Amino acid sequence: MREKFLEKSINSIRIKFPDYSEEKIEEISYGLEALYITFTKTLVIFSIAFLLGIIKDVLFILLSYNIVRTTAFGMHAKKSWHCYIISGVLFIGTALLCKYVNIDIYIKYVISIISFISLVIYAPADTYKRPLVNKFKRKRYKIITIIIGLIYLIFIIIFKNNIISSYLCFGLFDASLMIHPLVYRMFQLPYNNYKNYDVYYS
Numbered sequence: 551m552r553e554k555f556l557e558k559s560i561n562s563i564r565i566k567f568p569d570y571s572e573e574k575i576e577e578i579s580y581g582l583e584a585l586y587i588t589f590t591k592t593l594v595i596f597s598i599a600f601l602l603g604i605i606k607d608v609l610f611i612l613l614s615y616n617i618v619r620t621t622a623f624g625m626h627a628k629k630s631w632h633c634y635i636i637s638g639v640l641f642i643g644t645a646l647l648c649k650y651v652n653i654d655i656y657i658k659y660v661i662s663i664i665s666f667i668s669l670v671i672y673a674p675a676d677t678y679k680r681p682l683v684n685k686f687k688r689k690r691y692k693i694i695t696i697i698i699g700l701i702y703l704i705f706i707i708i709f710k711n712n713i714i715s716s717y718l719c720f721g722l723f724d725a726s727l728m729i730h731p732l733v734y735r736m737f738q739l740p741y742n743n744y745k746n747y748d749v750y751y752s
Contacts (some may be wrong), residue, residue: 555586556690587630591637600640607645607717612722613701615641621694623671624728625739632737640727644720648713655710658719662706664718665726666699675729686742693703 559582570578599608601689627633647653674691676682682691709715727733734741742743 553676555738556582573678587626587633590630591633594634595641599645599701600644602642604649606643607648607715608641610717611641611645611648611721611724614644615719615724617723618669618695618702619728620677621691621698622669622725622729623677623691624675624725625734625737626677626679626738627751636728636737640724644724647707648716648720653716653719657747658715661723662703662719665722666703668726669695669699669722671727672731675731675734675741676743678740678743680700681747683744683747697721 556579562581563570563578564575586712595608595612596605599605624739627636658678670692673695674688699722702722706718707716731741
């Protein structure tokens with residue numbers, strides 16, 4: 551179904567905008583694919599969350615996760631079912647923990663600090679379809695990600711045992727997992743794709 555959606559959309563764009571280059575068409579195709587996956591994945595996640603009574607928890611974890619991911623980026627699974635598994639484990643799993651498990655504040659501190667260190671080391675993490683070839687942009691994204699991570703740590707300390715600290719903690723944790731090279735390797739995805747572009751690498 552995804553292939554049919556993309557094929558019809560791209561064909562319509564080619565007809566309406568015949569002057570678009572293949573590079574432009576490829577960028578649009580990537581954006582449409584990401585939009586389609588995001589919509590269907592979100593629909594499935596919130597349907598499950600509704601059945602489990604954890605919609606609010608999933609919503610806040612997704613929000614805190616996406617804020618970090620905006621500059622940290624991270625992997626995109628090759629296969630849709632991989633994406634659903636990852637999303638289910640990360641967002642449904644951590645939402646259930648937030649709702650039903652009273653997590654000790656010091657455990658949150660440890661998880662948050664490890665996640666932050668991971669962001670410092672590995673962010674931003676690109677994909678083979680969208681390599682971050684510009685070294686200045688990579689540096690800027692890293693700096694912004696570190697600042698966001700520090701803000702998260704400060705708020706986690708301020709809110710302590712509050713449920714908000716759990717949302718921030720697991721949003722940070724989920725984002726750090728999605729940029730880790732071991733997770734890329736687990737799903738057989740290439741890492742540090744920008745290194746294939748010598749002109750921007752140095």
